[in-house]
Amino acid sequence: MVMTRLRTARLAIDGGAPVRDPHTPWPTWPQPADGAVEELTAVLHSGRWAISSPRRGELAERRFAAMFAEYTGTRHCVPTDHGSSALVIALESLGLPHGEHVIVPALTWTATATAVFRAGLVPVLADVDPWTGCLHPDTLDPDVDARALIAVHWACVMADVPALSAAVAPRGVTVVEDAAQAHGARWQGRPAGSLGRLGCFSMQHSKVLTSGEGGAVVTDDDTLAPVLEELRADSRRYGPHRRERVLELVETASMMGSNFCLGEFAAALLCAQLGLLDRQHAVRNRNYERLSGLLAGIPGVRLLRRPPAQDRLSMYEVPIVFDPLPPTADNTWVAHALSAELGTRVYTPRTPLPRSPLLRPWTKPAIAPLSERFTEVHRGRTYPGAEYLAGHAVLLHHSAFLGEGQDMEDIANAVAKVAAGPRPCGARTHRTANTDGTDREAFVAPEAETDGHD
Ligand SMILES: Cc1ncc(COP(=O)(O)O)c(C=O)c1O
Numbered sequence: 001m002v003m004t005r006l007r008t009a010r011l012a013i014d015g016g017a018p019v020r021d022p023h024t025p026w027p028t029w030p031q032p033a034d035g036a037v038e039e040l041t042a043v044l045h046s047g048r049w050a051i052s053s054p055r056r057g058e059l060a061e062r063r064f065a066a067m068f069a070e071y072t073g074t075r076h077c078v079p080t081d082h083g084s085s086a087l088v089i090a091l092e093s094l095g096l097p098h099g100e101h102v103i104v105p106a107l108t109w110t111a112t113a114t115a116v117f118r119a120g121l122v123p124v125l126a127d128v129d130p131w132t133g134c135l136h137p138d139t140l141d142p143d144v145d146a147r148a149l150i151a152v153h154w155a156c157v158m159a160d161v162p163a164l165s166a167a168v169a170p171r172g173v174t175v176v177e178d179a180a181q182a183h184g185a186r187w188q189g190r191p192a193g194s195l196g197r198l199g200c201f202s203m204q205h206s207k208v209l210t211s212g213e214g215g216a217v218v219t220d221d222d223t224l225a226p227v228l229e230e231l232r233a234d235s236r237r238y239g240p241h242r243r244e245r246v247l248e249l250v251e252t253a254s255m256m257g258s259n260f261c262l263g264e265f266a267a268a269l270l271c272a273q274l275g276l277l278d279r280q281h282a283v284r285n286r287n288y289e290r291l292s293g294l295l296a297g298i299p300g301v302r303l304l305r306r307p308p309a310q311d312r313l314s315m316y317e318v319p320i321v322f323d324p325l326p327p328t329a330d331n332t333w334v335a336h337a338l339s340a341e342l343g344t345r346v347y348t349p350r351t352p353l354p355r356s357p358l359l360r361p362w363t364k365p366a367i368a369p370l371s372e373r374f375t376e377v378h379r380g381r382t383y384p385g386a387e388y389l390a391g392h393a394v395l396l397h398h399s400a401f402l403g404e405g406q407d408m409e410d411i412a413n414a415v416a417k418v419a420a421g422p423r424p425c426g427a428r429t430h431r432t433a434n435t436d437g438t439d440r441e442a443f444v445a446p447e448a449e450t451d452g453h454d
Pocket residue numbers: 082083084085108109111112152178180181201202203204213214215453454
C-alpha cells in the first residue's frame with residue numbers, strides 16, 4: 001500500500017517530498033572503536049613510530065600482524081602501507097618473469113590492474129558474471145596464457161576461489177585473492193584471503209576495517225612469507241634478536257624490496273578497530289537480510305546473487321541492480337534520484353577497466369613498454385557482464401547498513417518510488433580510449449558521479 005502510493009508520488013529530484021526525513025541522520029563513517037584513543041596515545045609516547053627504527057618494546061605492527069593472521073585463519077600476515085602495495089608484493093613474491101600475463105576482472109578498482117603493471121607484469125582483463133560481479137570459470141578465456149589470476153571479491157559477494165583454482169591450476173596459474181573489499185567474509189567457513197595462495201587486503205578509509213590508509217598480505221606459504229617481508233621493507237626482515245634500542249630489521253636482501261611499511265599509528269589503530277569488526281558485520285548483515293526481503297517485493301530490482309557457499313557476508317558496497325532500468329532512465333539518473341530521496345550518497349559502479357581513464361599504462365614511462373602487449377591482448381574483446389552491471393547497478397556504502405531496520409524500509413521505499421520514475425532530459429555521450437586502442441561511445445548523464453575511490 002505504502003509502496004503503491006510512493007510509485008505515484010512526485011520524485012524528490014523533481015521537487016517532491018523525499019522518502020526519508022532530511023533531518024534523520026545516517027550512520028557516520030569511520031567509527032572509532034573503544035580503545036582507539038588509548039592505542040594511538042601509547043604509540044605517541046612510545047618513542048617509536050616506525051618499524052624501521054630501534055626497538056622500544058613490542059611493535060603495534062607485530063601485534064596487528066598476529067591478530068589479523070588469526071582473524072583470516074592464516075599462518076602469516078605482512079602488513080603494508082596500502083592495499084595496492086599488498087598486491088604488488090604478493091605478485092612480486094611469485095618471481096614471475098617480466099611481461100607475463102595476469103588475469104584480472106574487468107570490474108574492480110583500478111589498483112587491481114595497476115599493481116600488476118607495477119610488478120612488471122601485464123593484466124589481461126576477463127569479464128565478470130553479471131549475477132555476482134565476480135570472475136567465474138565460465139567467464140575465463142582458456143586461450144589466455146597467464147601465470148597468475150587475481151580473484152576480486154567484489155562489493156559484497158565472494159568470487160568462487162575453489163572453482164577458479166580448479167579451473168586454472170592445471171595450467172600452472174597461481175590464484176591471488178584481492179580481498180580489499182571482503183575482510184571477514186567466509187566461504188564454507190574459510191575466511192576471505194585464506195583461499196588462494198596469497199590474500200591481499202586494503203585498510204583505506206572507506207573499507208570495513210580501516211586505519212585511513214593501510215593494507216596486508218596473508219598466506220599459509222612459509223616460503224613466500226619471508227620474501228613478502230623483504231619486499232615491503234627494502235630487503236629487510238625481522239631478525240632473531242629482540243634487544244632494546246637495536247634495529248629489529250636486518251638486511252637479509254634475498255630479493256630487492258621497496259618501502260611499503262605500515263606506520264605504527266595505523267597499526268595501533270587497526271588493533272583497536274579489529275575488535276569492532278565482527279559486531280559491525282552482525283548489524284550490517286542483519287540489515288542486508290532485511291533489505292533483501294523488502295526488495296523481493298519490487299519487480300525488476302535485485303541484489304547480487306550470493307553463492308550458497310558464501311556463509312558470511314562482508315559488505316563493502318551494496319549494489320542494487322535495476323533490470324530493467326526505469327523507463328528511459330540510466331543508472332546515473334537512478335543514483336541521483338535515490339540520493340535525493342534518501343539524503344545519502346548513492347552512486348554508480350566505476351567505469352569497467354577496459355575503458356577506464358585510470359588504466360592507461362602508456363602514460364607512464366616506466367610502464368609504457370608493457371602497454372603494447374596490453375593493447376594487443378585486448379584487441380576485439382568484449383565485457384558484457386561488466387558493462388551490464390556498470391550500466392544497471394547503483395551502490396550504497398556499507399555504513400548505510402550500520403543503523404536501524406527503519407533505514408532499510410527507507411531504502412526499499414525509495415527504490416520502489418524511483419523504479420517507476422520518469423527520465424530526465426539532457427543526457428550526453430562522450431568518447432573514451434579502450435584497451436584495444438579503439439574509441440567507444442560511453443554513456444554519461446549530466447553531473448555523472450562515481451565514488452572517489454574504490
Ligand atoms: C578491489 C580493490 N583492490 C585494491 C584496492 C587498493 O587498495 P588501496 O586503496 O588501499 O591501495 C582497493 C581499494 O581501494 C580495492 O577496492
